[in-house]
Amino acid sequence: MDKQQIEQGVVKVVCQVLNVDPGMVQPESNFVFDLGAESVQSVELVAGFEEEFGIEMDEDAALSVETVGMAVEFITKVCKEQGVEVEE
């Protein structure tokens, strides 16, 4: 898996959970303020990322991620820590 695939996976989950158009999902998009994520949707996003990438994330750390770009970075880091190969 490469970084682009992670970005695509993140966009896919965000669109599914928040029911938004892919064009709205930019690296700087804030989940709450730009994409309108409610409390339960933040949890659903993290659950969706875990399922999409086959990883487990720390609850507090994952829920403190604010933007799409930060999510890509965070997931990349967790993938590496949990033995999922990521090409730079």
Next chain:
Amino acid sequence: MADVKTPHPLVDTTEPNLVEDVYPYDLPPLIEFEGPVVETIDGRAVEFDLGAVKDRPIYITDTTFRDGQQARPPYTVDQMVHIYDLMARISGPGGVVRQTEFFLYTKNDRETLDRCRALGHTYPECTGWIRAVKGDFRLVKQAGLAESGLLTSSSDYHIFHKLKFKSRRQCMDSYCAVVDAALEAGVRPRCHLEDVTRADIDGFVLPFVDRLMEMSRGLPEQQTVKIRLCDTMGFGISYPGARLPRSIPKLIYKLNRECGVPSDRLEWHGHNDFHKVHANAATAWLYGCDFVNTTVFGFGERTGNPPLEGAVFEYIALKGDLCGIDTTAITALAEYMRSIGLPIPDNYPFAGRAFNVTRAGIHAGGLRQDERIYNIFDTAKLLGRPPRVAITDKSGTDGVALWVSEFFGLKGGEQISKIKCAKLARWVIDQYEVEGRLTAISDTELEAKTRELMPDFWQKFK
């Protein structure tokens, strides 16, 4: 705004101060005092050392089968015997719940008394309750009771308008004749000063109590007259500075220090018409009255009496020790009362089904981190009731995660992450936002949904 005279520098720390000397968690929060309280009585400043209560022999008494039964259809004999048995469990070997009183008029009354005594509990001691009628003492003697309460109403509302006495003198003479009859019969009289918070204290109550004290002079201690101060309409006031006849501190002071009624012969009986019933009873304890009269869950005439279980936790908080009390029997008693059709409101302290159940997601979040944040004390240890969460639209994912952890018995680090509960939390929210539901979600529904939406988790832990 006034000038700030005293600076208050921040005491910075990385270790929390949980004030555990006051909130030990395995006991109810402790009540401690610093310095005396000053009450102005008849123009003089009188000091009260409220902290002395820790070492005074204070007790709870009960009137569930008397006042408690005036608020409902009668209990069956079996029901009363079972309630008495549980009351004895709460009381413990030290007899914190010291006495309970019984009617003596019917065959059922007497059978109940016999069967309760046959259980062999030392406490609560069984006492009687009769009208202020001389002949009734025969009933007390026949029942083999050492003590009985008798009505000696003290306000002019009762003296003139209810009992139709021509004068206070006639009334007092009549009461004293009944007290004499009790003493002659070898029964200890406990005079119930009905409606005392609406009485003429100087003009009737104190002279009557003086006379009762005079009648007690020279008698063996176990025969001397006891006084029950009956706040029949819940008019009593606990605040320092309040005036007689409503002031509880002043009433107790007058009887205790001016009439010389020892604290161990003074009892407070309250009613809850102004939501003051428990605080008033505790105030009576603090100002020198050794006994407070209660009913289980406060069931009593109109708005009820001081709740026995409230007095139990107050007692422990004042003493700083369980003193042999079995607090878990309160839960058994609540379950029993519900089983015989006595409603206890869900939010009723210590005993309601939801007294330590949170519905707010933000509180559930706190409970997940450390139950002490939103639980009053260790309710699992003291009442067999761990804090719980009820699921509604306000529960949030924290509430759902806490419910799942409780359901599977997961504690501390084992508790489930709310990430794993996302699907269940979504189902809960959709119940309200999509389906328009207006009721809480039952445990049975949640159990079924957990099985469906979290199959791996179910397999692993159930």
